[in-house]
Amino acid sequence: MSTATSAPAIVVASDMRTPLGEFWRRFRRQKVALVAGAFLLALLLVAIFAPWIAPYDPATPDYMAILQGPTAAHWAGTDAYGRDVFSRILFGARISLAVGFLSVSLGGLVGVSLGVISGYYGGLIDSLIMRVCDVLLAFPGILLAIGVIAILGPGIDNVIYAVAVFSVPIFARLARGSTLSLKRAVYVDAARAIGVKDRVIMMRHLLPGALPNVIVYFSMRIGTSILTAASLSFIGLGAQPPSPEWGAMLADGRSYIGVADNVTLFPGIAIFVTVLAFNLLGDGLRDALDPKLRMA
């Protein structure tokens, strides 16, 4: 035709925008989430380098200094065996982060796979997977985890499996939902028309569409999982003493809450701040990733 009738040049930045660059451009604006992310990054470094950072050994008792309040020598005081609470919290971060991350990764991997398969094939496979998920969701999370521990036995490894199990149905539903809407997309039909195999369609065209939601939920879920793992340890089903797990520390300190509240207060704050940071990070990620909020 002619130049006079070419399409209008609305917006479209001159440089190329990759999906990752686009995400970072949006995420950068989420100030609160950035702070939360920075805190979690710092916590991760602290956890990794705990043996070098911590002023005291977390397991060595000091009977000369028991149930002390915060002092210059012991920033968060000492517990009933005279162990430094601050050092124990730093070491505890290793356990909590590992449990949170591993359990959600495991639950997410299984859940998302099941969800994409369920949504893509539909029919009997879908009904089977979803009914199992319904059953799992019918239990309160903590009860389900206790049930799993009852079968596997107490211990921090088993807490990971227990918490993973109760993440599976939620990830499965999430992935199934986005797969159901994405599989109707014309580009999925286009891939089928080309002759692309089902497995490749799921990996290449459906999974990436589900990822934004999964990532958001992943970060929020780590917070919940840390909380659940701490609860299990609190009731004695998770980390065993003298392990400096935050929940176990709460359980240890509760007998002395009247004389030395610092023994429960500081692990409590650690749990609270970490879980909050994961939730805030998740909120920020959602704002940056959610296509529904992207219209503006």
Next chain:
Amino acid sequence: MTAAPVPVAAPQSPLVRVDGLNVEFATEGGVFRAVQDLSFHIDPGETLAVVGESGSGKSVTSLALMRLIEFGGGRIAGGKLEFRGRDGVVRDLASADAQTMNRVRGNEIAMIFQEPMTSLNPVFTIGDQIAEAVRLHQGASRAEARAEALAMLEKVRIPGAKGLLDRHPHQLSGGMRQRVMIAMALACRPKLLVADEPTTALDVTIQAQILRLIRILQDEMGMAVLFITHDMGVVAEVADRVLVMNKGRKVEEGVAEEIFARPQHAYTRALLAAVPRLGALAGEPLPRRFPLVEIKEGGGGAFTEAPPQDTVTGSAPVLEVKNLVTRFDVRRGIFGRLSGRVHAVEQVSFSVKAGETLALVGESGCGKSTTGRTIMQLQAADSGQILFHGRDLLAMGAQERRSMRQKIQYVFQDPFASLDPRLTVGFSIAEPLTTHNLATGKAVEERVAELLRDVGLSPDHARRYPHEFSGGQRQRICIARALASEPEVLIADEAVAALDVSIQAQIVNLLMELQEKRRLSYIFISHDMAVVERVSHRVAVMYLGQIVEIGPRQAVFDHPAHPYTRRLMAAVPIADPARRDRERPLLEGEIPSAIRAPNDPPEVRALVEVGEGHFVARYSIGDFR
């Protein structure tokens, strides 16, 4: 009332006078000026058609007039929007307060939109929705409003209006919903009706009904119409005067007959040349590409007529479809009881030779797309044969059938939706190559570059993402992807329907050029009779899942033998205002549904030959006897 009500009702003064309108949108890349320095007027009772391609600012203009532009993030940056109200007072709507606008909007200026489904609220009945408009603006009681709603439905000639009052929108067809929208819009007897692409989503036969209805109501109620459209054929049918827009500016304005007969501006001329005209190839047996208009400095234009497309080779068909049947089950209730079947494709048979284009035409729901999808194996067939070089696709194993997909490829209607937004264009084009192991490593890149060049794009576009391209470019990318595996048959499912006319002409020409080079066979699925006339060697007309007429394009278009084909041809708007009042058959009624009771298949009988290779259904199908 606003201040200073000075009546200035000179009898000849215009109803609307827009002066120096500027509309801006704040985007991330800076201020986007959607409408620039636009001036026009609308006289009482006349129809002004604003025509332009996507992005021309025509819809923005109508939204600015309604002051709805603020809801879309836009801003009126300057200019006047003078409107003479019922009381004879001229107000500048550009500076009117929210209260004044609420009184004007819906009451004195009413609007109908393109998509009649989304502009009706799904949870309220039709009657309640029309009555709401009446009660809001006229303060009528509930009973009065309901009576008025009924009167309006009768006015828009809906059969059985009384029963319709208590129905919900989803129980109505698209054409009926648009009638309801019109009834709602006209409930307060506005002075001006703003119609934004009101028939674009409708089938041609329904479009013809709605256009005629708007004209009749306009005469009855003496209202003016601002008609926004991209379709020059529709403009020719409705407009008294025409305003051509391009990139936010007025290109040309004038009386409809003048614009069509003697377009002054080169852009208008190019636009008119790109409009496919039914009958352009009368007496011509072979397809021909669209003539290209080269715009010269100073506004002169030259046509270059393309040679006819004589590409059919050989006599053995590449693809043959025999007695194809595709049905969908309709299930109801929690136990999924089978309550009916959609007979989407019913005993369809045809064949395509190398280098030949067979067009499947018909209106929505006639089964043309399902036929294409079934051949492509995107939809399971119930029975029949799909023979590719004599081998039945439906009898093959899954593995072999998948590899056959190299040889038959598909181009979808929506170029925006058919590319994965998360993958680069190069990756999408390479997908057929890697899937079927047709190339590896460096060869893939080279092949992608070659394909991009073949469809008129540059090889370095491969690294970009789909959202960086315009609709026409994306459709070129989709065509490149479809050609990657060297197919012999290409199914183009409304491949140009979503594009602007000038782009549409380019894509059609590209498809025809590729056919000439590669001797491709096309199955061209379309509802647009004028485009079909351009591209096809043979035509099959579908209605309710069956082929009612099939034959050489010239025979079918010059001597349509089936009453449905004739009705379809008559409904096509013709881009010539001089022929507006041509004799037309009265177009009434809806397209019947293809849903039937579970064990009640429709009657299908053999077609009868009426000319060389020209077959027609002689027996009743649906309401055609």
